[in-house]
Structure formats: C-alpha cells, structure tokens
Amino acid sequence: MVSKLLSRVREYTKYAIATPLFMLLEVAMEMVIPLLMASIIDKGINAGDMNHILIVGAEMLVAAGIGLFAGIMGGKCGAYASAGLAKNLRQSMFERIQTYSFANIDKFSSNSLITRLTTDVTNVQNAFQMLLRMGTRAPASLIVAVIMTITISPKLSTIYLTAVAILTVILVIVMPMTHKRFKMLFERYDAMNERVQENVSAVRVVKAYVREDHEIDKFSEANQNIYRLSVRAERLIVIMMPTMMAAVYTCIMLLSWNGAKMIVDSTLTTGELTSLLSYCMNILMSLMMLSVVFVMIMMSTASAQRIVEVLDEEPSIANGEHPIMEVADGSIDFNHVNFKYNASSEDNVLSDIDLHIKSGETVGILGGTGSAKTSLVNLISRLYDVTDGNIEVGGVDVRNYDVETLRDQVSVVLQKNVLFSGTILENLRWGDPNATEEECKRACEMACADEFIDKMPDGYNTYIEQGGTNVSGGQRQRLCIARALLKKPKVLILDDSTSAVDTATDAKIRKAFREVIPGTTKLIIAQRVSSVQDADRIIVMDDGKINGIGTHEELLANNEIYRDVYESQTGAGTGDFDEKEVDA
Ligand SMILES: Nc1ncnc2c1ncn2[C@@H]1O[C@H](COP(=O)(O)OP(=O)(O)OP(=O)(O)O)[C@@H](O)[C@H]1O
Ligand SMILES: [Mg+2]
Numbered sequence: 001m002v003s004k005l006l007s008r009v010r011e012y013t014k015y016a017i018a019t020p021l022f023m024l025l026e027v028a029m030e031m032v033i034p035l036l037m038a039s040i041i042d043k044g045i046n047a048g049d050m051n052h053i054l055i056v057g058a059e060m061l062v063a064a065g066i067g068l069f070a071g072i073m074g075g076k077c078g079a080y081a082s083a084g085l086a087k088n089l090r091q092s093m094f095e096r097i098q099t100y101s102f103a104n105i106d107k108f109s110s111n112s113l114i115t116r117l118t119t120d121v122t123n124v125q126n127a128f129q130m131l132l133r134m135g136t137r138a139p140a141s142l143i144v145a146v147i148m149t150i151t152i153s154p155k156l157s158t159i160y161l162t163a164v165a166i167l168t169v170i171l172v173i174v175m176p177m178t179h180k181r182f183k184m185l186f187e188r189y190d191a192m193n194e195r196v197q198e199n200v201s202a203v204r205v206v207k208a209y210v211r212e213d214h215e216i217d218k219f220s221e222a223n224q225n226i227y228r229l230s231v232r233a234e235r236l237i238v239i240m241m242p243t244m245m246a247a248v249y250t251c252i253m254l255l256s257w258n259g260a261k262m263i264v265d266s267t268l269t270t271g272e273l274t275s276l277l278s279y280c281m282n283i284l285m286s287l288m289m290l291s292v293v294f295v296m297i298m299m300s301t302a303s304a305q306r307i308v309e310v311l312d313e314e315p316s317i318a319n320g321e322h323p324i325m326e327v328a329d330g331s332i333d334f335n336h337v338n339f340k341y342n343a344s345s346e347d348n349v350l351s352d353i354d355l356h357i358k359s360g361e362t363v364g365i366l367g368g369t370g371s372a373k374t375s376l377v378n379l380i381s382r383l384y385d386v387t388d389g390n391i392e393v394g395g396v397d398v399r400n401y402d403v404e405t406l407r408d409q410v411s412v413v414l415q416k417n418v419l420f421s422g423t424i425l426e427n428l429r430w431g432d433p434n435a436t437e438e439e440c441k442r443a444c445e446m447a448c449a450d451e452f453i454d455k456m457p458d459g460y461n462t463y464i465e466q467g468g469t470n471v472s473g474g475q476r477q478r479l480c481i482a483r484a485l486l487k488k489p490k491v492l493i494l495d496d497s498t499s500a501v502d503t504a505t506d507a508k509i510r511k512a513f514r515e516v517i518p519g520t521t522k523l524i525i526a527q528r529v530s531s532v533q534d535a536d537r538i539i540v541m542d543d544g545k546i547n548g549i550g551t552h553e554e555l556l557a558n559n560e561i562y563r564d565v566y567e568s569q570t571g572a573g574t575g576d577f578d579e580k581e582v583d584a
Contacts, residue, residue, distance in 0.1 A: 424479065529562075
C-alpha cells in the first residue's frame with residue numbers, strides 16, 4: 001500500500017528528498033547552539049573573555065540563521081511534496097474512475113468515490129507532510145540530544161533517560177487507544193458526508209416532500225455523533241500535553257538540583273548545565289512531536305486504504321486482445337442471454353433472451369416497471385456484460401469490439417440522463433466533438449428541440465446549469481436525443497426518452513427518425529403504446545422475460561398484456577402495467 005502511494009510522488013520526488021535533508025540541517029544547528037552557549041558561559045562569561053563572547057556569539061548567530069533558513073526551506077519543500085502527492089493521487093484516481101464500468105461504480109457508490117477523492121486524499125497529504133518534516137526531525141533531534149547529554153554528563157543523563165522511558169511507555173499505551181477513537185471518528189465523517197451529499201444533490205426532492213425537518217434531525221444526529229467522538233479522541237491527546245510538561249519540569253528540577261551539587265564539586269561547569277537543560281527540552285519536545293506524527297499516521301492509514309482500493313479496482317469491462325474497430329451494420333442478436341447484476345444473487349434479472357433484430361429495423365419495447373427493459377438495452381452497448389449467452393452487434397460478439405467503437409455506433413439515450421454545465425452547443429458536441437453548428441441544428445430539428453432553443457435568449461449558446469436544471473424535463477430529453485443523434489450511430493436506443501414529451505411532438509420525432517435515418521436500427525423503450533405502435537416489431541417484456549413479439553396488430557390479437565395496456569391507454573380498459581401485475 002505504502003509503495004503504491006509513494007509511487008505517485010513522481011515529479012515531486014526531489015522535494016520529498018530535500019525536505020528531510022533540510023530538517024536534518026535544522027536539527028544539527030539546534031544541537032550546536034547549546035554547545036556554543038556552554039562555551040560562552042564557561043570560557044567567556046566565567047573567564048571574563050569579551051573577545052570569546054563576541055566570536056562565539058557571532059557563530060551562534062550564523063548557526064541560528066542557517067537553522068532558520070533550513071526550517072523555512074524544509075517547510076516549503078514539504079508543502080510542495082505533499083501537495084504534489086495529493087494532486088497526483090487525485091489525478092490517478094480520477095483517471096481510474098473514468099475506466100470504471102457501471103458495475104464498478106455500483107460497487108463503490110458515487111458518494112463514497114467523492115469522499116475518497118477529497119477528504120481521504122487531504123488526510124494522506126497532511127500525514128505525508130508531517131512524516132517528511134516531523135518524522136525526520138523528531139527522531140534525529142532525539143538521538144543527537146541523547147548522545148550529547150551522555151557525552152556531557154553520563155550521570156545526569158540517567159535522570160531524564162528514566163523520564164523518557166516513562167513517557168515512552170505512556171505513549172505506547174495511549175497511542176493505540178487514540179488510533180481506535182480516531183478511526184471511529186473518520187467512519188462517522190463518512191456517514192455525515194454521505195448525508196450531506198445525498199441531501200444536497202437531491203435538495204429539490206427534499207423540498208418537494210417537505211422533509212427538511214426530518215433531514216435536519218438526521219443530520220444533527222450524525223453531527224452530534226462526530227462531536228462526541230472528537231471530544232473523546234481529543235481528550236486523550238490533551239492528557240498527553242500536561243503529562244509531558246510535568247515530566248519536563250520534573251527533569252529540569254532534578255537536573256538543576258543535582259547539577260548544582262556537581263558544580264559545587266567542580267565535576268560540572270555552569271555552561272554544561274545550561275546546555276543539558278536545553279537538550280532536556282529538545283528531547284521531550286521530540287517525543288511530543290513523535291506522538292503527534294504517530295497519531296497522524298494512524299489517522300491516515302484508513303484513508304490511504306480507501307484510496308488504494310479505488311486505484312486497485314479492476315474495470316470490469318475492458319477491451320480484449322485484438323479489439324475490432326469497425327461495426328459492420330446495426331443488426332442485433334441476443335443468443336440465449338441470462339443476466340444478473342450481482343454474480344452472487346440467485347435470480348436472473350434477464351432470463352433466456354433470444355432475440356434477433358435486423359439492421360434498420362425499428363423495435364418498440366414495452367413492459368411494466370422493473371420488467372428489465374433498461375437492463376436489456378444496457379447490455380447492447382456493454383454498459384454491463386451478460387452473465388450467460390452472448391450478444392452480437394453487426395454479427396460480432398460485443399465483447400470483441402473496441403469499447404469506444406461499439407459505444408460510438410450504439411448510441412443510448414439513458415433513462416436517467418443528464419446534461420452538463422456548459423452551453424447547449426457544447427452539450428450537443430458530446431455526441432460529436434467536430435460537429436458543425438449546421439449539423440447540431442439538424443439534429444435538434446430531428447429531436448424537435450429547435451423550437452424551444454430558438455426561443456431562448458442566447459439560442460444555441462444558452463448556458464445550461466449543472467445537471468441541466470434550467471431546462472424542463474421534456475426539453476432535456478429532446479436535447480439528449482439530439483446529442484445521441486449527432487453520433488450518427490448504427491443503433492439508436494431511446495430508453496423512455498420521450499416520457500416527458502407531449503404525444504404530438506413524440507410522433508414528430510419518430511417521423512423524423514423514419515425519414516432522416518432509415519438505415520439506423522432503432523430501439524424505443526416506452527410506457528405509451530402510441531410511442532411504439534408504428535414500430536416494425538414490438539417486444540413485450542414481463543419480469544425479465546420476453547412475453548411476446550410482433551406488430552401492433554399481431555400483439556393486439558395474441559398478447560394479453562399488450563391488449564390490456566392498449567385498452568387502458570385508449571380509454572377502453574382500466575389497468576396499466578402495474579395493475580396488470582397485481583391482477584396476474
Ligand atoms: N444497478 C443495478 N444493480 C442491481 N439491480 C438492479 C440495477 N438496476 C436495476 N436493477 C434491478 O433489475 C431489475 C430490472 O430493472 P430495470 O431497470 O431493467 O427495469 P425497467 O424495465 O427498465 O424499469 P422502468 O420501467 O422502471 O425503467 C429490477 O428489479 C431492479 O431492481
Ligand atoms: Mg428502465
């Protein structure tokens with residue numbers, strides 16, 4: 001895991017190496033200063049040698065200057081390295097997520113991917129910076145200070161080596177406890193983030209159902225939980241501070257007491273005592289820093305794990321060895337296809353679908369909610385892969401195509417479609433980046449989108465807000481159809497794409513399809529019989545199976561479900577799909 005993350009430091013490696021070096025230089029300067037101090041006191045002040053004081057004083061100034069410079073440079077390089085790591089991690093994760101299939105995304109959920117890409121990366125960034133700076137500084141300073149004190153006075157150094165030992169034991173006991181608490185805290189953060197993201201992205205629904213109070217309650221609960229856990233986690237850390245301080249001052253007292261006696265006995269000089277006191281401070285401070293570094297690392301391991309999971313996820317749909325780059329025609333063959341979303345679930349969503357559609361045919365698909373219409377068409381452009389059997393487009397198994405080629409030729413207007421922030425033209429050019437304005441307009445005419453675009457103040461340059469919130473549902477559907485048409489696909493699939501369009505416009509769109517793109521195979525999923533009744537063939541789906549195939553007249557004569565729905569929609573009957581299911 002660590003090597004996976006570190007490999008992302010890449011072009012910032014020089015900063016990552018420079019940081020600890022600068023930190024070591026800073027430590028070296030910090031360690032020299034107490035020695036110089038001792039020299040000033042012993043050889044300067046006590047001996048009354050003003051010259052010595054001035055020379056060593058100047059040396060101290062230089063050492064302090066170098067230390068300051070090293071500290072600043074270390075901080076700067078550390079920031080470059082850690083921010084660079086975060087940047088690269090986000091980039092790698094984003095690129096990886098782009099290769100995900102629908103199945104991969106189902107596994108993580110979009111909310112969790114967002115948290116991983118933001119909060120988790122920030123946690124790792126902070127920990128990495130801490131590790132580069134404090135992680136080198138603290139142990140180095142600790143080791144050097146211990147060696148220095150032992151050389152100055154082995155006897156006195158035993159005093160605080162005991163203190164150090166005691167503190168280390170406390171650290172070892174407390175740290176795992178804090179780790180546990182912080183881990184719990186971060187899990188709760190996830191829960192809260194999900195609440196916020198879900199609520200904000202669906203704020204219109206929340207308002208429509210007047211669920212604001214309910215949502216606020218749920219949020220307060222998540223928020224309160226975090227409050228309690230943070231206090232519990234921080235409480236442990238807070239205890240550390242006074243404990244350390246108590247240890248520092250006890251040491252200083254013991255040192256002064258014993259040191260004074262040794263000075264009287266002439267086994268220690270005053271200067272040596274002052275430098276011992278400084279080293280004592282250094283050692284305890286280093287311990288404190290080390291404990292903070294530990295906490296940070298502990299906190300970030302959970303985040304690091306979640307990042308690596310995203311990077312390691314194998315896209316479930318990828319190109320084969322020698323992908324085919326050309327789709328011959330728009331014929332579609334389902335050969336005894338079974339499909340389920342989750343390999344471990346028992347029931348098939350689609351079972352034994354055997355269906356053969358000729359190139360250029362128009363096929364309507366009708367069926368109740370949850371009868372697997374969307375699942376059926378999503379298999380054609382390989383948004384999901386079949387579980388058993390196979391699907392051929394243009395006579396070739398879809399898994400043998402280059403995925404991009406296939407999706408260019410099989411254009412799907414998804415049931416849950418979205419527009420992106422940008423102008424109408426920009427959105428249309430998702431279908432074909434090189435489309436001229438003329439071509440875009442023609443596609444919009446076919447999709448009956450030109451009528452409302454012409455009425456907009458900026459026409460084709462009207463800005464669409466994120467998620468397409470400033471156009472109506474029906475307008476959005478028509479734009480999505482136009483966008484799909486611009487791909488000039490061999491197969492065009494409309495998944496309930498005219499549900500929000502009035503019947504007359506719906507008919508106009510279908511007429512345009514017939515006249516302008518007769519060679520394209522058209523699959524039209526609809527709830528209204530009128531949307532499909534003039535199709536060459538109509539498929540009636542029921543509970544993941546094909547219940548009937550035929551023309552409007554044939555189905556009216558032979559298919560009970562179709563007849564029921566037709567009668568209900570033309571006013572002759574009562575049932576619709578769902579009521580039909582209850583009846584059965
Ligand atoms: N991503 C998914 N993961 C797991 N199960 C799913 C997923 N999408 C759909 N299903 C399940 O598959 C079944 C068929 O769903 P599908 O979306 O294909 O129905 P549909 O006929 O398109 O319905 P509708 O008319 O409401 O659009 C449903 O029972 C649904 O719960
Ligand atoms: Mg559907």
